Amino acid sequence: MKRYEGIYGFIASDPELTYNADNKPRLYVRIGINRFEPLPGGRRRRLPPTFHDLVQFERGAELTHDRFKKGDDFVAVGYVRSYTRTVDGKSKKDEQFVAYRLSHDGISTDYEVIRRPRTAKRDLAEPGAELHNQHAPAAPRQSQPQPSPAPPSTDDLTR
Template sequence: MSILTKQCLIGFIAAPVPRPKSTEQGATRVQVRLRLPHWRRNPGGTFTPLKDTYCTLVAFDDVAQELYGRFTKGDKIIAAGVVRTSDEDRDGRAGPREQFVAYHVGHDAVRTRYVVDRPRVQAETLGLPVAAVGL
């Protein structure tokens, strides 16, 4: 069995996350602008910052709701999904444009401090002795 992979995007949310909107098909949609930093590794092991680029990230339904509810401008985000190219002229710009359609989003655990709230599991449910719970 092969490992399922998707494209991944790592960057910072560059503008406030707008309220979700509904599509013509009734899906929930959020579109945000991401800043993607670039670096060049030097021979001595140091890094030189290069010019940042920007891209559009689009999320639908549950992912859109999570993006709106949990992220804000400046957050470092990791997203998995696909790049979609279209020639549509939605905002007055002609020519092809790319959007990253996110199927999964999350904060970068290295740069984000947070607490994970998990439901407490009963020892009997797992078939473990009571002393083993919480290890």
């Protein structure tokens, strides 16, 4: 079984869709990740969110651009990419989440599922094949285990 990293949060900026010299789509969006502090008695206090960069490529980038707007809650599957960039003549280390899949968060979003008709081609497709992405890292990433953030309670669902 392949393993991917997953995150959930909210879209903090308007999604930006651009195309490279080869006309390949790239989505960029700023995201917010909500954080909570555990309190005695099982309650939690909302902390200020952290903000991060998320990118997506190929057809997924176009679909996400069409379907998402600032403020939408999401869940995403992908990986964290670290890189170095030059800012004001100085090198700066940074990171971004590269999303294979980006969907609205079913816990906090009301939606209707419209299923595509069944076809022989779809029925014969290898399960999970659509998750393949040429932008995946070449070698498996060794990541440190991170504690999972506590999911928000219904009392904490305001921004």
